[in-house]
Amino acid sequence: MTFSKFALLFAPVALVATTPSIAQSSSEQMARVVQHMKAVATMSATFSQTDRSGGTLTGKLLLKRPGQVRFEYQKDVPLLIVADGRALTMVDYEVKQVQRWPIRNSPLAALLDPGQDLARFGKILPTSTKEVISVEVRDPNRPEYGTITMIFVDKPGAPGGLTLNGWVALDSKNNRTTIRLNNITYNGAIAKNAFTWKDPRPVRRKS
Structure with a gap:
């Protein structure tokens, strides 16, 4: 197992529910998305991850805003992805490797930070039905993100x-990964240690 196989995943108050009866403008749709994201403090879900070749993995997702997320993959995939509020960490227990980078350097920053300026970096994409809102987020000054x-x-x-x-x-090379969520629970309790990880790298002893 290598990091490159999974890097694409990173290469993001109860309110009254409203259902639009007529088509909404892009600004109205964006406002609804921002309202939703600010209303979600925590989220848990199961996920399926599909890469561009059609390969699919499953697992469990835990999210706590701002800045914390955990992707725990199916039992035969010894990989863990964790964000602790500061850095995003990818741990491959099979090859005992750890890779870390700032959350802000990933498109997941838009998902993990409810204060993210979506109006600045995001745009509403057309969909086939008014019940679906699609938001594309990218920093034009940082295409490598x-x-x-x-x-x-x-x-x-x-x-x-x-x-x-x-x-x-x-x-940045147009490699695509799709995440689909199911069994979503919003604003439930999540243990404080959910966003920690065990370092698989051998301890270096001083000679």
Whole structure:
């Protein structure tokens, strides 16, 4: 197992639910997305991750805003992705490697920080139905950070009347990874140690 196989994933108050009865403008849709994201303090879900070749992995996602996330993969995949509020860490237990980089250098920053200026870096993409809102986020001054396109679907009773269906991550070389979420729970309790990780690297002893 190598990091390159998974790097594409990173190359992001209860409100009254509202369901639009008429087509909304892009600014209205963006406002709904921002409202939803600010209303979500925590989220847990199961996920499926599909790469450009069609290979699929599954796992469990835990998110706590701002800045914390945990991707725990299926049992036969010894890989862990964790953000602790400062850095994003990829741990490969098979080859005992650890890779870290600032959260802000990843398109996931848009998902993990509810204060992210989506109006500045995001734009609404057209969809085939008014019940779906698609938001593409990219920093034009940092194309190497990649692009994330988040898909939100109307859901009465969910924070802001929306639920996050998943996202598509695109790196600077146009390599695509798709994440789809299921069994989502919003604003539940998450243990404080959920965003820690065990270092697999051997301890270097001084001679």
